[in-house]
Amino acid sequence: MLPREVLKNLNFAGKEVALFGLGLENLMIAHYLFKQGAHLRLVDQQDAARLEEKLKKLSNITYKSFFGKKWQKGLLDAEIVFVAPGVPSNLAIFLKLKKKALILEPIELLLNRTKATTIAVTGTKGKSTTVSLIYHLLKTAGKKVYLAGNIGSFDFERLINLRKGSFIVLELSSFQLEKIHTSPKVSVVLPVTADHLAPLSKTNPNFHPSLTAYRKAKKRILAFQDRNDLAVLSADSPVVRSWAKTAKGQVIYFSSSKIYLRPGVYVDDGFFVSRLNKNVQRLASVKSFKLFGKHNLANAAAAIAVAKYFGVKRKDIIKGLESFVGLPHRLQKVAEDEKRIYIDDSLATNPSATIAAIQTFANQPTCLILGGSSKGADFSQLAREIKESQVKVIALIGSERERLFRVLRKAGVQALLYKAENLKKAVTYCQQNLKEGIVLLSPACASLDQFASAYERGEVFQRLVKDETA
Structure with a gap:
C-alpha cells in the first residue's frame, strides 16, 4: 500500500x-x-x-x-x-x-493532486444516473461542481487546478479501481452483481476471472480512505452492506425502502427520508422524481445522502429531484402509440439491470427485446424472473440469442419466443404480437456484435420505433 x-x-x-x-x-x-x-x-x-x-x-x-x-x-x-x-x-x-x-491508474493522479473534493460512484448498474444526480443536486444548491471519469469531461489540467470548495464527481469502473492506490473523499457503492466476467471483444479483452475478483476490485474504492472520509453504501445489497465492517471513515447507508441502519437515507411511505445525526427529516415525495424503477429510488437516496453530507438544504434537494430528467438509454420513454409505450433501456448490459427493468413494469404486459454479445453472464436468475413476470413476448437478438433461447425454455418460460436476425425485425415482431403494453429494449448483454456501442443500439431502436409511431 x-x-x-x-x-x-x-x-x-x-x-x-x-x-x-x-x-x-x-x-x-x-x-x-x-x-x-x-x-x-x-x-x-x-x-x-x-x-x-x-x-x-x-x-x-x-x-x-x-x-x-x-x-x-x-x-x-x-x-x-x-x-x-x-x-x-x-x-x-x-x-x-x-x-x-x-x-x-491514470485517474488516481487526479484524485491525489486536485484540491477539489472528490466524490466517486461505483457498482454494477446505476453509476451514471447516480453520478449525474449527485452533480445535479450540488449544482442546484449553487456549488461549484464538475463531472469527470467515465461520464462528463476529462479536462485534466482544468480539474487538477480546481480550488478548495469545488467538487469533482466521478464514475469509476472495476477496471479503474483494481489498480488504484487512492480512494476518493466520498465513495458511493451501489449494489454489486456479476458483470465483466468474459472479454467484450477482441479489441476490448479485459475481464475479471471470477465474481470474487470483480467484487474485490469494486471494494478497492474504500481501501485507502481514512477516518475523515465517507462511504455511502447500499443497504439493499448484503455484499456491499458488509463492507461497512472494514470502512475506515464515516458510513451512511441508502435504500429504496425503509431501513433501520443508521445513519441512512431511504424511502418510507412514499417519501425520501434522511436519518442523520439522530435527526429524521422527510424530504421530497417519490412522485416528484421522474425516473422509472425501484432501483432508481435507491440511486436517488444515494445522491441525497451525499448532498446532505455536504449541507445541501431540503428545498434544494426537492428542487433538484423534481428537475432531474435522467439519462438517455436508461429506462427512457422514447415513443408511444395508441396501445404501446416504447422504452429504451439499451444500457442494461447485464442481467441484474434487465431484472430491474422488468420489475419496473411488473403490472403491464411486456414485449422484451433481449440479447447481444456475451459478457460471461449467467442468465438463470433472469429466466426465473421472466417466468414469473408479465413478459408475454420475447424477441432475441445478437450472438447470445441461441443460448438465451435454451436458458429461457429450460426455465419453463411460456412467453412467445422469437429469434430475430436484427433489431428491426425484433421491433416488428413486438408490434405484431403485443396488442398493448410495454415494448422494452433491455438486452442484458453488450452490443458489440451488431453495434459500435450500447448507445448506438439505443439510438437505432429509437429511430425504428419513432418511424413506426410517427
Whole structure:
C-alpha cells in the first residue's frame, strides 16, 4: 500500500514514464506529465496506423513511441507506468514490472493532486444516473461542481487546478479501481452483481476471472480512505452492506425502502427520508422524481445522502429531484402509440439491470427485446424472473440469442419466443404480437456484435420505433 503523501508529492521530472494504452485518460494526463518534466513513452499493442487520430492530440509534446510488436520494449525500462483501464491486468509483463516500476491508474493522479473534493460512484448498474444526480443536486444548491471519469469531461489540467470548495464527481469502473492506490473523499457503492466476467471483444479483452475478483476490485474504492472520509453504501445489497465492517471513515447507508441502519437515507411511505445525526427529516415525495424503477429510488437516496453530507438544504434537494430528467438509454420513454409505450433501456448490459427493468413494469404486459454479445453472464436468475413476470413476448437478438433461447425454455418460460436476425425485425415482431403494453429494449448483454456501442443500439431502436409511431 502506497501512502497518500508519496503519490501526492511524486516527482516526475527526469523519470521514464510510460503510458500503457492510449485511452482517453492517458491521453489527457500526457500533457500534464510532459510539463512536469517526465520522459514520456507511449505504449500500445495496436499499430501506429490505428492510433493516428489519437496521436494528433499529442502533436505539441515530445515522446518515444512503442506500438504494435514493439510495445513490450517501452515498458521494460520504465520507472512509472500509467495503465489504461482497458489493458488486461493478467498480462505476463506485469509480473516483471511490479518488481521495478510503480504501476498506477491514470485517474488516481487526479484524485491525489486536485484540491477539489472528490466524490466517486461505483457498482454494477446505476453509476451514471447516480453520478449525474449527485452533480445535479450540488449544482442546484449553487456549488461549484464538475463531472469527470467515465461520464462528463476529462479536462485534466482544468480539474487538477480546481480550488478548495469545488467538487469533482466521478464514475469509476472495476477496471479503474483494481489498480488504484487512492480512494476518493466520498465513495458511493451501489449494489454489486456479476458483470465483466468474459472479454467484450477482441479489441476490448479485459475481464475479471471470477465474481470474487470483480467484487474485490469494486471494494478497492474504500481501501485507502481514512477516518475523515465517507462511504455511502447500499443497504439493499448484503455484499456491499458488509463492507461497512472494514470502512475506515464515516458510513451512511441508502435504500429504496425503509431501513433501520443508521445513519441512512431511504424511502418510507412514499417519501425520501434522511436519518442523520439522530435527526429524521422527510424530504421530497417519490412522485416528484421522474425516473422509472425501484432501483432508481435507491440511486436517488444515494445522491441525497451525499448532498446532505455536504449541507445541501431540503428545498434544494426537492428542487433538484423534481428537475432531474435522467439519462438517455436508461429506462427512457422514447415513443408511444395508441396501445404501446416504447422504452429504451439499451444500457442494461447485464442481467441484474434487465431484472430491474422488468420489475419496473411488473403490472403491464411486456414485449422484451433481449440479447447481444456475451459478457460471461449467467442468465438463470433472469429466466426465473421472466417466468414469473408479465413478459408475454420475447424477441432475441445478437450472438447470445441461441443460448438465451435454451436458458429461457429450460426455465419453463411460456412467453412467445422469437429469434430475430436484427433489431428491426425484433421491433416488428413486438408490434405484431403485443396488442398493448410495454415494448422494452433491455438486452442484458453488450452490443458489440451488431453495434459500435450500447448507445448506438439505443439510438437505432429509437429511430425504428419513432418511424413506426410517427
